[in-house]
Amino acid sequence: MKRVAVIGCGWFGFPLAKALIASGTDVIGTKTTEEGLQQLRDAGIDAVLLNLGHEDATAQLHSILADVSALVVNIPPGLRRGENDYLDKLKLLLEPIKQSQLKKLVYISSTGAYPQTQGWLTEADLAAAEPGSSSWVLQQAEQLMQSLRHDNLAVTTVRFAGLVGAGRNPGRFLAGKTDLPNGDNLVNLVHLEDCITAVRKILHSQQRSTTYNLVSPAHVRRDQFYTQAAASLGLPPPQFLASNQGDGKVVVGDLICSELDFSYQYRDAKALLN
Secondary structure (H helix, E strand, O other): OOOOEEEEEOOOOOHHHHHHHHOEEEEEEOOOOHEEEEEEHHHHHHHEOOOOOOHHHHHHHHHHHHHOOOOEOOOOOOOHHOOOOHHHHHHHHHHHHOOOOOOEEEEEHHHHHHHOOOEEEEHHOHHHHHOOOOHHHHHHHHHHHHOOOOEEEEEEEEEOOOOEEEEEEOOHHHHHOOOOOOOOOOOOOOHHHHHHHHHHHHHHOOOOOOOEEOOOOOOOEHHHHHHHHHOOOOOOOEEEEOOOOOEEEEOOOOHHHOOOOOOOOOOOOOHHOO
């Protein structure tokens, strides 16, 4: 991979781009505001302003993809913020990608694509989601990206669990809250550094189009994990209601380990809080 484009250099995309630069790969990265461009330039990234809501977005995409061999699409869906244009943004990528000479496309998705609320789930267990739901939007997005695959373009979907690491300690999310449900459910989380390592392995692999879950094997109880997380920040612990719901939804991220010789470095609750 001599030159890689990273669309969306945010909390994950920016450190991924820096890791690629450090390994000798040329990177072109995008931000949606002028303020973010200098940060990319300072890291040696070829920075481009790209806002998929603007009329010049298609022309910009053609320019970005003109001389790259791989593309990482890392656009936040914004579903929790009530945004409803995610699929429209992704559709703008389709024609520029079809007209490019890309060899590899990595699409960053989420384990939120699983609508199930119970059970241990692998890549083979994705159930159809209710139309209009968040899971449905994510499934539609994955299908859009996978529709681009052909003999000369491998498309890999990576479903991230909840991201932690690098100043993103989840202890503050629930600290001090009371009457929280489902304390006995197991958590689905993954560390930023493991995400970077996994995507780099995918970019350099000969694996054809596929889908991987990326979830730390640290499946600990929700009440235990968030209590420990709050304590690590010196915050009051959350209080959970008595519950007998069992494990809840547990997403398994083992397939990438067997197929790409990948190993999770952050494998337990304590490591995830570092």
